[in-house]
Amino acid sequence: MNLHEYQARDILRRHGIPVPPGEVATTTDEARAIAARLGPGPVVVKAQVHAGGRGKAGGVKLAANPAEAAAHAAKILGMTIKGFTVRRVLVAPAADIASESYVGIIVDRTSQRPVLMVSAAGGIDIEEVAARTPEKIHRLAVDPRYGLLAHQALGLALKLHRDIAQARATADIMQRLYAAFYAVGASLAEINPLVTTRDGAVAALDAKIVIDDNELDRRPEIAALRDTSAEAPSEVAAREAGLTFIKLDGAVGCCVNGAGLAMATMDLVKYYGGAPANFLDIGGSSNPQKVVSALQIITADASVRAILFNIFGGITRCDDVATGIVQATRAFPLQVPLVIRLTGTNEELAVQILTQAGFPALTDMDEAVKQAVAQAKAA
Amino acid sequence: MSVFIDQQTRLVVQGITGRDGSFHTRQMIGYGTKVVAGVTPGKGGQLFDSVVPVFDTVADAVRETQANTAVIYVPAAVAASAIFEAADAGVPLIVCITEGIAVLDMTRVLPYLHERGARLIGPNCPGLISPARSKVGIxxxxxxxxxxxxxxxxxxxxxxxxxxxxxxxxxxxxxxxxxxxxxxxxxxxxxxxxxxxxxxxxxxxxxxxxxxxxxxxxxxxxxxxxxxxxxxxxxxxxxxxxxxxxxxxxxxxxxxxxxxxxxxxxxxxxxxxxxxxxxxxxxxxxxxx
CATH class of the missing domain: 3.40.50.261 (Succinyl-CoA synthetase domains)
Known part of the structure; x- marks a missing residue:
C-alpha cells in the first residue's frame, strides 16, 4: 500500500526526523490559509498522488504569496497525473537548499536483508541513478538482529557530507528511518531529497513510504491511512470481496484460480493474438460467492468483449466454481460470451452443473483461450 | 532417491486441528505420508481422527515421535512464530504453506533458520510431493x-x-x-x-x-x-x-x-x-x- 507524501512526512516526524512544516489542503481557500499561516516567504504547492514525476507533470509549483498559492492549488487540484486525480495538495515553506541527497531503505531479495541506500545525487529519480551511474549509490545490508549500528550509519553519512556535524545529523536520521521502517511495516522508505539548508541544518524535504500489504491486519492505524479515492474503484471492490484484481487494457476478461496460472492465462491470451482485460485471482478457497463478485467486477468493465474462466481444481473445487457461475448469471444476465475451462477436483460434477445450465465446458487451456480470443474479436 | 522428502519423512503438522490443516492432513495420510504428530496449543493429549497424537508444542511432538519434517498451516498472524518454534525444536525441514507473512518478519526468521541449519520451503507455497512416496503440503x-x-x-x-x-x-x-x-x-x-x-x-x-x-x-x-x-x-x-x-x-x-x-x-x-x-x-x- 502506497502512502501519500504528507502521510510519510507525519511518520518520519513522529520518529524524530526533522521535517519542515507543511499542511494538506483539499480546497484553494485552505491552501491560501495554510500559506498565510506559514508566514512570509514563498511556499511550494505539491500534488499528493501515488505517482512519481509530479514536478514534470506540473503538480509542484512555487508560490510567492498566499494568493499565488491559492491560484496554483486551483490548477493542481483536480489535475490528472499518470491516471491519478489530484484531490489534495501539500503546502510547505520553500526550503533554502544548499545540497540534496538521497536516503532509502528496501528489503533486498538476494541478501534477504534490509538494505540502506544513499547517494549524494539526491532530488532526482534514484532508479535512473541506479541504471546510469550505479557507482553513485552506496549500499549497506543491515543485519536485522542488531539493526543499523551507529558507526555504520555514520560511515554512510560521511559519503554525503564533509561536515562532521551534518554527517552526525544525517546518521541519526538514518537510524530513525530504519526504526520507522520496521515500526510501520514498510517495504520501502525513502527521503528524497534529504537537504542541508544554508544555515547548515539537515532535514527530510520529501518522503515516500510503501507498506507491505501483509502488515496491514496487525497495524490498523496504518491500514486507516489507505486512500481509496486514489485507487481504481474496481480494484477497491475486488479487495473488499477478497479477490486480487488488476485492470488492464484488453478485451478478454480473465477469471482464474491462483496468481501464477492467472498470469500464464493472460500471457496465453496474448500468445493467441488477444489482449487480457485484467488479472484476477479468485484464490484457493471454494466459495461460490467469490465467483459472483468476480463476474460483477469483470462485467463492470465496458471494454470486456468475452470472459474466460480458467480453473485448475486442487483445493478449489470445480463444482463450487460452476455453481458460482450459474448463480451469478441468473442474478445478472451476461451481455458478453463466456468461455469456461475447468479441470481437476470434481471436474465431472462441474461439467454436469454447467451443461444443465446451458454452458459448454472445456478441459483444455489452449482451446479455451483460443475460443475466448476469437469471441472477443467477433463481438 | 528423491529430493527433500521420501519414505523416511516423519511429519508433524502445525495447525492440525484447523480448517486447512485438518483437510490436508487427511489428504496427506491418504497419499501415504507418515504423519506422526500434530500441534495445536491447548489440544495436547488429543488424537486427531483417532490416529495422530496432538501436542501443545513442536518440541513435545519431536521428542515423543521423532518427527523430522514440519508443515505449517496456521494463520498468517502466527506463521512466523510457528517457523521459529519448529526450528527451535530442531526440525531440519520446515514447509510453510501459509500465505501473508510480513516480509520484515521473514528478515528475522531466515537468519534464525540459517544458524540452526534448518531448511525452510516457502512460505506461501504449495509444498512438495515425491509421487507414490510422500507428499507434504497441498x-x-x-x-x-x-x-x-x-x-x-x-x-x-x-x-x-x-x-x-x-x-x-x-x-x-x-x-x-x-x-x-x-x-x-x-x-x-x-x-x-x-x-x-x-x-x-x-x-x-x-x-x-x-x-x-x-x-x-x-x-x-x-x-x-x-x-x-x-x-x-x-x-x-x-x-x-x-x-x-x-x-x-x-x-x-x-x-x-x-x-x-x-x-x-x-x-x-x-x-x-x-x-x-x-x-x-x-x-x-x-x-x-
Whole structure:
C-alpha cells in the first residue's frame, strides 16, 4: 500500500526526523490559509498522488504569496497525473537548499536483508541513478538482529557530507528511518531529497513510504491511512470481496484460480493474438460467492468483449466454481460470451452443473483461450 | 532417491486441528505420508481422527515421535512464530504453506533458520510431493505420476497445470517442489536445481518462474555452470504491467527490473529451453531426453 507524501512526512516526524512544516489542503481557500499561516516567504504547492514525476507533470509549483498559492492549488487540484486525480495538495515553506541527497531503505531479495541506500545525487529519480551511474549509490545490508549500528550509519553519512556535524545529523536520521521502517511495516522508505539548508541544518524535504500489504491486519492505524479515492474503484471492490484484481487494457476478461496460472492465462491470451482485460485471482478457497463478485467486477468493465474462466481444481473445487457461475448469471444476465475451462477436483460434477445450465465446458487451456480470443474479436 | 522428502519423512503438522490443516492432513495420510504428530496449543493429549497424537508444542511432538519434517498451516498472524518454534525444536525441514507473512518478519526468521541449519520451503507455497512416496503440503496427489522429471516452481496452480501436462503425456515426476510466491523464501531455485542435479532418479528439470526479483537469472547462471541435466524453463507474467503486485507478494516488476523478457533471455543464454506456453513442456522435454 502506497502512502501519500504528507502521510510519510507525519511518520518520519513522529520518529524524530526533522521535517519542515507543511499542511494538506483539499480546497484553494485552505491552501491560501495554510500559506498565510506559514508566514512570509514563498511556499511550494505539491500534488499528493501515488505517482512519481509530479514536478514534470506540473503538480509542484512555487508560490510567492498566499494568493499565488491559492491560484496554483486551483490548477493542481483536480489535475490528472499518470491516471491519478489530484484531490489534495501539500503546502510547505520553500526550503533554502544548499545540497540534496538521497536516503532509502528496501528489503533486498538476494541478501534477504534490509538494505540502506544513499547517494549524494539526491532530488532526482534514484532508479535512473541506479541504471546510469550505479557507482553513485552506496549500499549497506543491515543485519536485522542488531539493526543499523551507529558507526555504520555514520560511515554512510560521511559519503554525503564533509561536515562532521551534518554527517552526525544525517546518521541519526538514518537510524530513525530504519526504526520507522520496521515500526510501520514498510517495504520501502525513502527521503528524497534529504537537504542541508544554508544555515547548515539537515532535514527530510520529501518522503515516500510503501507498506507491505501483509502488515496491514496487525497495524490498523496504518491500514486507516489507505486512500481509496486514489485507487481504481474496481480494484477497491475486488479487495473488499477478497479477490486480487488488476485492470488492464484488453478485451478478454480473465477469471482464474491462483496468481501464477492467472498470469500464464493472460500471457496465453496474448500468445493467441488477444489482449487480457485484467488479472484476477479468485484464490484457493471454494466459495461460490467469490465467483459472483468476480463476474460483477469483470462485467463492470465496458471494454470486456468475452470472459474466460480458467480453473485448475486442487483445493478449489470445480463444482463450487460452476455453481458460482450459474448463480451469478441468473442474478445478472451476461451481455458478453463466456468461455469456461475447468479441470481437476470434481471436474465431472462441474461439467454436469454447467451443461444443465446451458454452458459448454472445456478441459483444455489452449482451446479455451483460443475460443475466448476469437469471441472477443467477433463481438 | 528423491529430493527433500521420501519414505523416511516423519511429519508433524502445525495447525492440525484447523480448517486447512485438518483437510490436508487427511489428504496427506491418504497419499501415504507418515504423519506422526500434530500441534495445536491447548489440544495436547488429543488424537486427531483417532490416529495422530496432538501436542501443545513442536518440541513435545519431536521428542515423543521423532518427527523430522514440519508443515505449517496456521494463520498468517502466527506463521512466523510457528517457523521459529519448529526450528527451535530442531526440525531440519520446515514447509510453510501459509500465505501473508510480513516480509520484515521473514528478515528475522531466515537468519534464525540459517544458524540452526534448518531448511525452510516457502512460505506461501504449495509444498512438495515425491509421487507414490510422500507428499507434504497441498499439491493434489492425483495429478502426479512417479517418474524422472524434477519440477520446481514459484507458483501453485500453474505448477498443477504443467504437472498435469507431464502426467497425462507419460512423463512422471521424481519430486515437485513449490518454493513459494513471496519475495523472501527459504529455498530458492538454485537449492532445488542443485538437489535435482545430485539426484540419481532425476533426468531433467522443469523450472517455473515468474516476474519479480532476480532468482531466475541467478538460477540460469547456475544451470550454465553446474548442471549437466537438461532444464526447461517457463516465466509467467509476460503481460504484467510494471509496479503492480500480480497476486503473489513477490511477483512485481520494480522499475525495469524483474521482467519476464529479461528472465527468458537469461534462460536462453544459459541453454535452458524456454517454454512459450505451458503446453510446450512435453515436446521440449521429449526433444532433450
Amino acid at each position: 499439491i493434489p496427489g492425483n495429478i502426479c505420476r512417479p517418474g524422472r522429471v524434477g519440477v520446481v516452481s514459484r507458483s501453485g496452480t500453474l505448477t498443477y497445470e504443467i504437472v498435469h501436462q507431464l502426467s497425462t503425456q507419460g512423463l512422471g515426476q521424481s519430486t515437485c517442489v513449490g518454493i513459494g510466491g513471496d519475495p523472501l523464501i527459504g529455498t530458492n531455485f538454485i537449492h532445488c536445481l542443485s538437489a535435482f542435479q545430485a539426484d540419481t532418479e532425476t533426468d531433467a528439470v522443469v523450472m517455473i518462474g515468474e516476474i519479480g526479483g532476480t532468482d531466475e537469472q541467478q538460477a540460469a547462471d547456475f544451470v550454465q555452470q553446474a548442471m549437466t541435466k537438461p532444464v526447461i524453463g517457463f516465466i509467467a507474467g509476460q503481460t504484467a504491467p510494471p509496479g503492480r503486485r500480480m497476486g503473489h507478494a513477490g511477483a512485481i516488476i520494480s522499475g525495469s527490473s524483474g521482467t519476464a523478457a529479461e528472465k527468458m533471455a537469461a534462460f536462453a543464454r544459459a541453454g535452458i529451453a524456454v517454454m512459450k506456453r505451458p503446453a510446450d513442456v512435453v515436446p521440449l522435454l521429449k526433444e532433450r531426453l
